Amino acid sequence: MLYTVKEISELAKVTVKTMHHYHRIGLLLPCCVSDAGYRLYGEKELERLQQILFYRELDFPLKEIKKLLDGEPERLSIxxxxxxLLFSRMQRLERLVQTIDESIRCTxxxxxxxxxxxxxxxGTEQEWKEALSEQTQYLKAKYNYDLIEENPIDVASMNQSAQDAMHFMVRMANALREGVRFDDQKVQNLIERHIHSLNKQGHVTTAASFAAQAKFFLHDEFHRNMLEAQQTGLSYYLYVAAEDLATKKV
Amino acid sequence: MLYTVKEISELAKVTVKTMHHYHRIGLLLPCCVSDAGYRLYGEKELERLQQILFYRELDFPLKEIKKLLDGEPERLSIxxxxxxLLFSRMQRLERLVQTIDESIRCTxxxxxxxxxxxxxxxGTEQEWKEALSEQTQYLKAKYNYDLIEENPIDVASMNQSAQDAMHFMVRMANALREGVRFDDQKVQNLIERHIHSLNKQGHVTTAASFAAQAKFFLHDEFHRNMLEAQQTGLSYYLYVAAEDLATKKV
DNA sequence: TCTAAGGGCTCCTGTTAGGGTAGAGTCAAC
DNA sequence: GTTGACTCTACCCTAACAGGAGCCCTTAGA
Structure with missing residues (x-):
């Protein structure tokens, strides 16, 4: 699939002039040129354009962008x-917002x-940027592999919890609100008793499996929302407490 | 108190050239000129320069900055x-980060x-900016008073890292209240950025060590109470989110 | 098959936001 | 009263495009 300048410019929201310019300065060459002299771009060029735009967003001069892209062909590390870099830009903006807040207050x-x-x-970001830009090697070593791999959410398929967990949850929510530690004996007892009652009702449950269930609640939109609706932070409190109990019980 | 170009340029981290330029185009006039023709600036000019720099940060052309500042003399509404505008710029950056994440995944x-x-x-922000810039009246009416009242915490007396930490916690608490998942990209980015900033400030921190720290907060009475006082469940939310980020990063 | 609309190309000049020197005057301290 | 840091104007330079002129290419429709 090849794209004309117009198509590219609409995709990437740049002007045709910009495409001409990047061609002239050798920053982004078309992958081929038609008989009539029309510039034509392919997928590779689209990717490169994307990188260019990211750097441009960060106010890198085009010359430096060219150097960076030509020097480092690994898309992932780039x-x-x-x-x-976007993060540090955002931090800079946060700093500016703080400055504005201060100014508003004083005014x-x-x-x-x-x-x-x-x-x-x-003034600060420029220096940061340079520091970071020089540290590309370091960042690459440090973050490249870290940032790449994605996690498939390992949803432990658990059976539905009983409806009378309501009572248990109310007590947990109260404990959370009252600032009771997750590893407080009261909380631990609460959970143990709940597990006990679950087993009585035919749901075979251990401390470990309960912790797994609590973890599942964290991931499951429905359960998490239900818990959070009852008390903000409840799902997380429950999970941490359950996890703690489980590790102690091993 | 009057300032020379040099003094101004060091305060505001701009070049003397920039000051000359702003004088020439009438964007920022010195409050007076010495016999020898030296430019001298006062408090008013410092304030105006601050406004200019905020607008410049948002890529407003100087002509428009001039129009805006000359048209609207109310510092607070500006x-x-x-x-x-800074917020919408940050949102834009957040979208760009999402785009990067997507690109990383696909690659x-x-x-x-x-x-x-x-x-x-x-491409989108430009349109937003224009829309916002036209809506100044509206924004003024809507936000002017809302934005002014600030939290009583004395921000000025806090050092940078404490401010960063506070800012981070506020955002985490908001996320928790709003029901944002602990493994939502937004939260993960928030933490990553915080870690990034910690490292900038000399506290060497990895995702793993940050998670360990969050765990310590859970156990430590003082820190846990501080977090829970800010938002019920925050310490647990923070821990779970940090732990999740750390495991993904292994 | 002709034609008009819509792209596309090159070349040239213009704009914005300053940067870099030069050459000369100025200030403040030892 | 001289030295070194600071400031002035003036002129030219640069980056990253934008606008327009003049001309070519392509393709849908009469």
Missing amino acids: LACQKQ AEGVMMDKKAMFNGF | LACQKQ AEGVMMDKKAMFNGF
Whole structure:
């Protein structure tokens, strides 16, 4: 599949002029040129354009983008690096928001703001960027493999919990609200008693399997929402407490 | 108190050239000029320069900045508007990070990525900015007063890392309240960015060590209470999310 | 088969936001 | 009263495109 300049420009939301420009400076060459001299781009070029745009977003000069892309052909490490750079850009913006908040406060109160604090977050990123850009090697070594592999959510297929867990949950929620530690004896007893009652009702459950179930609740949208609706943080509290009990019981 | 170009340039981290330029185009005039023709700036000019830099950060052309600042002399409404703009810029960056994540996944799996999805988040902000910039009136009416009242915590007295940590916790608490999954990309990114920032500040931290730290918070009365005071369940949420990130990173 | 609309190409000039020197005047301290 | 840091204007330079002129290519429809 080949794309004309127009098609590319619509896909990537750049102007045709930009495509011409990138061709002229050798940043992004068309994969072939038609008899009539039309530029035609393929998948590879699309990928490269994407990288270019990420770097451009971060205000890298085109010359440097070219150097970086020509020097490092590994798409994955480039992407990982770009992600880090986007992160630090976001942090910079967060810093700026803090500065704005400070300014708003001072202006509202009529207080004079600290002159230096007025410009917090403005100059710093450039230095960071350079530092990071030089550290590409380091980042690559550190993050490349880390960031790549994805996890398939290992959903332990558990049977449905009984409806009378309601009572148990209410007590757990109360404990959470009252600030009772997850490893407090009261909480542990609560869980043990609940497990006991589950077994009585025919649901064979151990501390470990209960912990697994709690973990499942974390992943399962329905159960998690149900618990969180009852009390914010309940699903996480339950999981941590159950996990703790299970490890102690081994 | 009057400042020379050099002093200003060091305070605001801009070059003297920039100051000259802003003078020439009438964007930022010195409050007075010495006999020898030296530019001298006062507090008012510092404030205006701050506004200029905020707008510049958002890629507003200088002409438009001039129009905006000359048209709207109310500092508070300008700041409130700029804050909104910074937020939407951050959202855009978040979308770009999502796009990167998608790209990383597809590249790692060798799957061909949807061509349009490859460029998600690139072109859109400009339109937003224009829309927002036109809506200044609206934003002013809607946000001006909302945004002003600040939390009583004395932000100024906190050091950078404490501010970062607070900011991070606030966002985590929001995520928890809003029912965002612990393994949602947004939360994961939040943590990654926080780790990133910790490392920047000299605290060498990995996903694993951060998870260990979160675990320690669970056990430590003081930290747990602090987190739970901020939002019920936060310490558990933080731990589960951190643990999840760490296991993914192995 | 002709034609008009819509792309596309090159070449040239224009714009924005400054950067880099030069050459000369100025300030502040020892 | 001289030295070194600072400042001024003036002029030219650069990056990353944008706009337009003038001309070519392609393809759907009469």
